[in-house]
Amino acid sequence: MKTRFSLLPRTVYGQMVAIVISSMMVTIFVVAFLVFVLRPTVPPLPEGPWPNALAIETAIDALRAGPPEIRAVIARGMSTPDVSFQTTGPFPCVPIPTEHFSVLLRRILKAQMNNRNAVIKESTCAADSSGMTSTHIDMPREGIFITAHNGINHHLPQLMRATLPLIVSFLSLLVIMGTLSLWSLWRINRPLKVLANKAETFGYDITPEPLTEQGPVELRRVARAFNRMQARIAAAAEERTRMLMAIGHDLRTPLTRLSMRIEMGGADASPAALRNDLWLMNRMLNGALSFLKGQGDTEPAERVDIGALVESVCAEFEATGRNVIYQGDLGLTCLCQPVAVSRMVNNLIDNACKFGSTVQVDTRRNGNEAIIEVADDGPGIPTEMHDVVLLPFARLDPARSSDGGLGLGLSIIHDIVQRHRGSLNFQSNQPHGLRVCIALPLDPQQFTHARSRTHSVH
Structure with a gap:
């Protein structure tokens, strides 16, 4: 991707x-x-409780410095809606008790150097149409009269x-x-x-389209895990369906034959013939049950010497007269399920004995893996069928069911190998035959102990 x-x-x-x-x-x-x-396009005003004090002080200095004939014009030019100046006389006023703002403004103006000797009178007048009271400052000697609203100008x-x-x-x-x-x-x-x-949707359709892996890494992992789960469940359901179809197909032949024996009677209905058909059906059912049990196997893992385990399985076959030759290394420790691995090796050797006359078994170490190799001199498996024979209920010859097999041997082996995080592959055995190689990871503690012994020797 x-x-x-x-x-x-x-x-x-x-x-x-x-x-x-x-x-x-x-x-x-x-x-x-x-x-x-x-x-702001105007300089900031100095800190203080009366924002218009600087403008009033500047206007008073300008009126003082201006010629008498144009002072009225200067006064009108400097007037604003909040502060008005005139030189002709006091502004009309409806006096009310003097407020703090009026006293404070007079003190601020009086503190200026040019106004220390000036006569400054303050008064507070009633509210006008704006709803605010106003302070009147009269400087009769200079002929300067000022009215200012008693509301703070916020200067936007x-x-x-x-x-x-x-x-x-x-x-x-x-x-x-x-x-x-x-x-x-x-x-x-x-x-x-x-x-x-x-x-x-997966609750009623086990084969929907897989989720698109998109978004952050965490959500991609969730989608990937869901797709894997969905694929495993779909594969398990398909496997169950295939198993039922295989059992139904394979049981139909002995059941039909058993029914015919009973109907016809005579030598065909002998106890030995009936027992053979019953044995065949019993073997088929046991194989299917064994496969299902192996998939849910919860056997605890143990540290096992793979070489010794394989050698013991080979000895059992030799004791029954099979031509099984073992040669390999000992001391290859793996963390595995010993019963499952024994079953795997037993199935491998049993298949090899079924199709070949001589079976050679070998165990050896390859890096961090233990290799189990089983070779026979039988007809082998065509290369294009290597992946097919690992599927449950798959046979090289689908018509062959007289031996009671369901085609589960290699599927069980493959399941056990995957459960142990190993690998399985088929190779040709010269001059003819099949060589099955299984790689299982060795126990990591084995390498730790080996390194410790090496350091001790040094």
């Missing part, structure tokens, strides 16, 4: 970290850009400059959390939803 190149990390953890870092970088650039674009540019980075940061944080949430729903929940739908 070709792996597509992607800048996004493959794991969920890596992808979330990448999104957070990317969002933080975008936030920094956006904040910097907005602060640069929206920076200064406020934007002070709060914009914080606002953008919070908005960016909200975007990050929203992005992560949406990504999690799409990137993680979507494959899980597909997996849930597939699992539900």
